[in-house]
Amino acid sequence: MVTEHKRARVRGLAVCAAAVVASGALASGPAAGVEVMKAAGPSGPAPTRPAPAATAPAARPAPAPVPLVPTLPVPGPPALPGLPTPLVPELPKPPKIPAVLGGPAFGAFLSSDADGVTRMPLLSHWLGGAELRVGHTYLPGNEWSDIEGDVDFLDSWARWRNEKADRLFVLNVPLQERNEEGVPDDEVGRLLRQGAAGEFDHHFRALAERLVRLKVPDTVLVLGWEMNGTTYTHRCGPDPEAWKKYWNRIVAVMRSVPGQKFRFDFAPSRGRDDVPWTKCYPGDGTVDIIGMDSYDQPAGMTFDQQVKEPYGLQAQVDFAKAHGKPISYPEWGLFRNGDNAEWMRRMLAWMDEHKPLYNTLTDYCPHGVWQCDDNPKSSRVYQSFLFGRTDEPTPRPTPTPTPTPKPPAPTAPPPPSDCSPLDLGSWVEHWLGGKLCVRFDWWPRDR
Secondary structure (H helix, E strand, O other): OOOHHHHHHHHHHHHHHHHHHHHHHHOOOOOOOEEEEEOOOOOOOOOOOOOOOOOOOOOOOOOOOOOOOOOOOOOOOOOOOOOOOOOOOOOOOOOOOOOOOOOOEEEEEOOOOHHHHHHHHHHHHHOOOOOOOEEEEEOOOOOHHHHOOOOOHHHHHHHHHHOOOOOEEEEEEOOOOOOOOOOOHHHHHHHHHHHHOOOOHHHHHHHHHHHHHOOOOOOEEEEOOOOOOOOOOOOOOOOHHHHHHHHHHHHHHHHOOOOOOOEEEEOOEOOOOOOOHHHHOOOOOOOOEEEOEEEOOOOOOOHHHHHHOOOOHHHHHHHHHHHOOOEEEEEEEOOOOOOOHHHHHHHHHHHHHHOOOEEEEEOOOOOOOOOOOOOHHHHHHHHHHHOOOOOOOOOOOOOOOOOOOOOOOOOOOOOOOOOEEEOOOHHHHHHHOEEEEEOOOOOOOOO
16 A cells, blocks of 8 residues: 555656666378288377555564464464355355466556556556566555545556456455554554444445456455555554454455455465464465465575574465465565575565565565665566566477388289199279289100
8 A cells, every 4th residue: 555655756766767668769822823912011010564555664673583484273264253154165166276387477466546557557558568467456444435445546457457368466355444554552452343334334335346446356356465564553562363353354254245256365464573474374274375475584594594584484384385375476676685686586485486476576665676776786686587578488499200111102012933823803802802813734644
């Protein structure tokens, strides 16, 4: 979610970036005496969320060692208080997640509003025509009307999504109004319990109906992102059990809207943060994708440490595999370690290896590479890695088939020298299996 002040800052950065791109654009066994001569035939037989925030959050002290992600039971469909009884058992099954072809589907967060749509072709041009198949934006969380989708820019994103059948629209959805206003824990806990009891159902039903009307019923919804941190009013820490019931209730309400095909992405920030993100996991019945927001932080932490830390990158991959879910990276980018080309190279290689359903780079300072001039080395790595890439596998040239040699046509052997062939006609020769020849032996009468 981007405030007006932050949006204006990103817009200014993008204008400069567009000018740079524009200038660069110019610069796959017969009786005795009779023999039958047989015809010869052929033989043989497959961050801590900084998005979109201009003010970077304060660095946290290194967390105490925590065991890697524990094995969690897989809960069944939750009982949702206050909803009509038939709603829960009749929920449609989550849509099947399509396989990812080639490299991961990727995009970048460029701006929340319609400017984010207009900048996508410019970024694609900078990447040598690489296909940005993912569009990503955030609903504001100032008032409930924002969360209901009452924002003009959704029309632009819906039109972009519907221009091509294989595009993916990703929408971050706050779970509470006043989402970045520093609401204290006791009030957050009370709000979570209200949500779990159904007091906010109508807001999420309104959002679902609006998305269906805009013809984007297959939107990927990142509900209550970075819930394991302290930044947002939709955080999980003050009451994890109420948070999980609230998430499940929202999914039930949105899936009850006719025509929907939504997919729900559970996306904590990497690492333990304020609480282990596994404590907030609402269950396999309402989660379609296991996401993670991963920035290059804290200062001094290497990429290998980010992989191995408790609740880190490897823990996410293992958890998703154990629960039969694809992974995603809705937010990722540079941060506390500055212009870190090695980290950029390793993160891109990690995604190529583990094939998330999608990833979107947060492209503004200090995280980005196109709308931010502070990271030139990382920018070159990102550009060279994705230059000209599409999601389709590279076609292989079709080899010219080598002609198979044909065996010579069978020929009849010559008759024996002491045998005279008889012409009996083709039908008789076919029945006999060859020509008939008669050997004549002569004896003088005087014997």
